[in-house]
Structures are given as C-alpha cells and as structure tokens.
Amino acid sequence: MTTTLDSLIARIGELPPIPMVTQKAMDVMRDPDSNMAELANILSMDEAMTSLVLRWVNSAYYGLRYPVSTVQQAVTFLGQRTLHSLILAASVASLLDRAAPGYALERGELWRHSIGVAAGARLIAAKFGQRTAEEAYHAGLLCDIGKLAFEVLLRDIDTSSEEWQEGDFKEMEIAHFGIDHATLGAEMARRWRLPNILVDAIAHHHNPSEAEEGALLASAVHVADAAAMSLGIGIGIDGLQYVVDETACQRVGWDESMFSDLSARIIPFVDEADKYIRARRK
Ligand SMILES: [Fe+2]
Structure with a gap:
C-alpha cells in the first residue's frame, strides 16, 4: 500500500495543502486554553466568513428561538465547540x-x-x-x-x-x-x-x-x-x-x-x- 500511495502521490505532484486559515482554526480547536479573542482573530481574517457563520447560526438547522447577531451570542447559545466547527467549515470553503x-x-x-x-x-x-x-x-x-x-x-x-x-x-x-x-x-x-x-x-x-x-x-x-x-x-x-x-x-x-x-x-x-x-x- 505504501508503494502505491507514494507512486500515486508522485504522479499527482503535490497533495493539496491545508489552507492557512483552516490550520489556524484547527490549532485553536486543539488548544484547551483557547479563548474568544482567538476565535474572533480567525474570523477577522475573512470578513465574509463571519457573516456566513452568523447566517448558519440563524438557519433552521439550529432552530434558535431568537436571532443571533454576534459571535459572542453564538457561543452563548450553541457552545464554543459548535462555533469552532462552523468556523472550520467556513475556512475550507476556498479549498472545496x-x-x-x-x-x-x-x-x-x-x-x-x-x-x-x-x-x-x-x-x-x-x-x-x-x-x-x-x-x-x-x-x-x-x-x-x-x-x-x-x-x-x-x-x-x-x-x-x-x-x-x-x-x-x-x-x-x-x-x-x-x-x-x-x-x-x-x-x-x-x-x-x-x-x-x-x-x-x-x-x-x-x-x-x-x-x-x-x-x-x-x-x-x-x-x-x-x-x-x-x-x-x-x-x-x-x-x-x-x-x-x-x-x-x-x-x-x-x-x-x-x-x-x-x-x-x-x-x-x-x-x-x-x-x-x-x-x-x-
Ligand atoms: Fe466519498
């Protein structure tokens, strides 16, 4: 299997690298001491990403009773882990x-x-x-x-x-x-x-x-x-x-x-x- 994989990767050239913003999002997710400021930092790398995350938070998928307009509110209603996942998803948009x-x-x-x-x-x-x-x-x-x-x-x-x-x-x-x-x-x-x-x-x-x-x-x-x-x-x-x-x-x-x-x-x-x-x- 290793030979196959190596020769295949050689034919492809390079495997697509992880986007920088995704890497940053993953680093924050792995860090048990990560905080809101770091999340906000990632979001500030791409303004459109913030609006997508907030639109998702307000979609029928989460069924929130009241609309949420800030990242802070999103954490309150959904929890930091869920917000991390949304940010991670938004960060791979350009790759996908x-x-x-x-x-x-x-x-x-x-x-x-x-x-x-x-x-x-x-x-x-x-x-x-x-x-x-x-x-x-x-x-x-x-x-x-x-x-x-x-x-x-x-x-x-x-x-x-x-x-x-x-x-x-x-x-x-x-x-x-x-x-x-x-x-x-x-x-x-x-x-x-x-x-x-x-x-x-x-x-x-x-x-x-x-x-x-x-x-x-x-x-x-x-x-x-x-x-x-x-x-x-x-x-x-x-x-x-x-x-x-x-x-x-x-x-x-x-x-x-x-x-x-x-x-x-x-x-x-x-x-x-x-x-x-x-x-x-x-
Ligand atoms: Fe598949």
Whole structure:
C-alpha cells in the first residue's frame, strides 16, 4: 500500500495543502486554553466568513428561538465547540470550491456536498454526545477531500465512458490508481496532522464496517453521504451508484423515517453555504 500511495502521490505532484486559515482554526480547536479573542482573530481574517457563520447560526438547522447577531451570542447559545466547527467549515470553503469534472462535479458542488454531509453527520451523531457530533461534522466535511487530489489524474481519463459509468466507481479508482479517494483523503488528513479517529473515518466512509476507532464517525458520515445524495446535493458521477451499508445504519440508529427531518434541516444550511460561495467569487 505504501508503494502505491507514494507512486500515486508522485504522479499527482503535490497533495493539496491545508489552507492557512483552516490550520489556524484547527490549532485553536486543539488548544484547551483557547479563548474568544482567538476565535474572533480567525474570523477577522475573512470578513465574509463571519457573516456566513452568523447566517448558519440563524438557519433552521439550529432552530434558535431568537436571532443571533454576534459571535459572542453564538457561543452563548450553541457552545464554543459548535462555533469552532462552523468556523472550520467556513475556512475550507476556498479549498472545496473547485470543479472536479472527472467526478462530474461542477464548481461549488463539492463544497455544497461536503457541507451537507457534515451537517447531516452531526445531526445523526447528536445522540452520542456533543463531542462525537462535532467530530462527525469534521469527518463529513473532509470525507471527499481525496477527490481534489484524484481530480488531477482523472482529467486524462474519460470517466463518461461505458467502463466508468457501469463499473463501481470506487473499484474503478482502485483499478486505475491502486487506491480510492477515501484512502487518499485519509492520507491528506494524516499529513495535515488531524486526529487518527478522523483519518480512520475518512478512510472508511464508503465501507464503514471496516473502520476501527473511527467506526461510529464513519457510519454517521456514510449515512449522511447517502442522504445528501438522495437530496441531490452534489451527487457527481459516483453518487448514482451509492449502496447504503445496513450495519452503519444500525450502528447510528438510523431509519428512513428520520429522512424528512434531516432534509428539512440540512437544505437551508447548505443553501446559505451556496449563497456564500457565490458571493465570495465576485
Ligand atoms: Fe466519498
């Protein structure tokens, strides 16, 4: 596997680096003594990010009774951990706002999909406590980052061909590159020094039954990924082939009756993310 990974990375050139603002957000999140001033500092790096975070806070997803207009209020109502996650999501916007033609993803779709999966995974994992819920959000946000790296290689391949359309996309990635985008994404996460539990969840978001320490997160992301596909949020070429793992559904206590509530909360959240990304391109 190491040989495959090394030779693959050599073919890609460089793996996408972590954005500086994301690195800063992660540093603050890891620091148990971090405070509001540091959070405000990160937000001040990008004014548009502050408005996105506040719009998200006020969206139906969080169902707050009164509108919130400051970061301080957001912390009071949602807790610092949740606010961290929102800031982290906003900080990877530019990284994820790329087209991935090999996956039939137009510009903005990978961002929308990642936000949708993150928001869904957080709701699904909420019953396991706030820490797990936020970790599920992070894993969902980053589960497809490997596509950004694979995209470079896929440009030379006609993925609209019968071979790619009819085969299992994950199997096709493995056949052509030796590994799939989940494994490559996990390697990116490892190099970004993310916790092992997240690396494991990213690696197994398409086969959560094979995950170890990240099994719960991988299951929440897997189910949220399928739900986002059903809602048409950034489907891409591989979404049409999605097979839901029953064991993952059982592990997170998911059943179909929860789908309408999940979609009602995810859609406005993703819509805000969509408006934001369009506005920041101008
Ligand atoms: Fe994926």
